[in-house]
Amino acid sequence: MAAENLMMRNPETSDHKMIARDVSVYYGEAQALKNVDLDIGRNEVTSLIGPSGCGKSTFLRCLNRMNDVIDGCRVVGDITLDGHDIYDTKLDVVQLRARVGMVFQKPNPFPKSIYDNIAYGPRIHGLGEAKSDTDEIVERSLTRAGLWNEVKDRLDKPGTGLSGGQQQRLCIARAIAVNPEVILMDEPCSALDPIATAKIEELIDELRQNFTIVIVTHSMQQAARVSQKTAFFHLGDLVECGDTQQLFTNPNDERTQGYITGRFG
Numbered sequence: 001m002a003a004e005n006l007m008m009r010n011p012e013t014s015d016h017k018m019i020a021r022d023v024s025v026y027y028g029e030a031q032a033l034k035n036v037d038l039d040i041g042r043n044e045v046t047s048l049i050g051p052s053g054c055g056k057s058t059f060l061r062c063l064n065r066m067n068d069v070i071d072g073c074r075v076v077g078d079i080t081l082d083g084h085d086i087y088d089t090k091l092d093v094v095q096l097r098a099r100v101g102m103v104f105q106k107p108n109p110f111p112k113s114i115y116d117n118i119a120y121g122p123r124i125h126g127l128g129e130a131k132s133d134t135d136e137i138v139e140r141s142l143t144r145a146g147l148w149n150e151v152k153d154r155l156d157k158p159g160t161g162l163s164g165g166q167q168q169r170l171c172i173a174r175a176i177a178v179n180p181e182v183i184l185m186d187e188p189c190s191a192l193d194p195i196a197t198a199k200i201e202e203l204i205d206e207l208r209q210n211f212t213i214v215i216v217t218h219s220m221q222q223a224a225r226v227s228q229k230t231a232f233f234h235l236g237d238l239v240e241c242g243d244t245q246q247l248f249t250n251p252n253d254e255r256t257q258g259y260i261t262g263r264f265g
């Protein structure tokens with residue numbers, strides 16, 4: 001579908017926050033994703049699953065143009081956010097990444113205080129010029145990430161001094177602080193213990209009321225717990241995407257069946 005056509009749609013009437021059409025990605029000569037069509041539902045969680053190397057992270061990075069920073073990586077096809085082409089050459093990529101935030105596999109707080117980890121993004125984007133505004137953004141973001149009560153008495157201490165699970169919630173708070181609409185999460189729990197993982201999963205469920213979330217996960221159990229839609233990738237193809245429950249109980253494609261029953265992966 002041409003981007004022009006999508007831009008004529010009324011974004012508020014579409015259930016889909018982001019739409020990918022015919023997206024292929026190449027690293028040099030090697031094709032990592034093949035003609036992917038995927039609709040990302042508004043205010044829901046979409047999980048991307050599939051065997052290692054199938055292209056999940058590559059697809060996730062297409063959604064906020066993080067592949068732009070990888071040498072030799074080429075993305076073709078159309079991806080829209082509320083009907084607008086995110087690969088438009090006139091688009092400000094920094095603004096796009098504020099609207100489509102990202103949380104990585106390994107918690108990566110800045111080597112700064114807890115407060116400054118959150119305040120940094122809003123300051124760059126001109127939100128919260130006054131100290132009182134920044135204070136409010138910091139409190140609100142930490143509260144929404146379920147971390148405020150644990151850190152409110154040590155906001156001036158380094159973010160890197162928190163536990164792994166707290167650091168990951170700090171990174172989620174940092175992503176939230178610039179008012180994104182979409183949050184991309186690349187295996188956000190893979191470095192965490194089961195209790196910290198459960199907290200992040202609960203948080204994801206709460207966050208979807210206000211944000212659209214796309215999560216890459218190796219854990220089918222996690223996909224089943226947190227997401228409303230699941231997309232199964234295999235060798236660069238998007239095999240199928242559907243309601244999570246249906247995909248896990250009654251998939252359409254035998255490759256999906258093979259993966260969820262553990263025959264490969």
Ligand SMILES: Nc1ncnc2c1ncn2[C@@H]1O[C@H](COP(=O)(O)OP(=O)(O)OP(=O)(O)O)[C@@H](O)[C@H]1O
Binds near residue numbers: 050051054056059
């Ligand atoms: N920076 C890169 N340069 C070259 N090839 C890459 C690069 N990143 C990924 N690839 C290749 O693209 C393909 C898809 O990789 P990708 O990381 O997207 O898969 P994935 O499904 O997220 O894998 P995993 O579950 O192991 O993280 C793989 O063949 C991988 O080797």
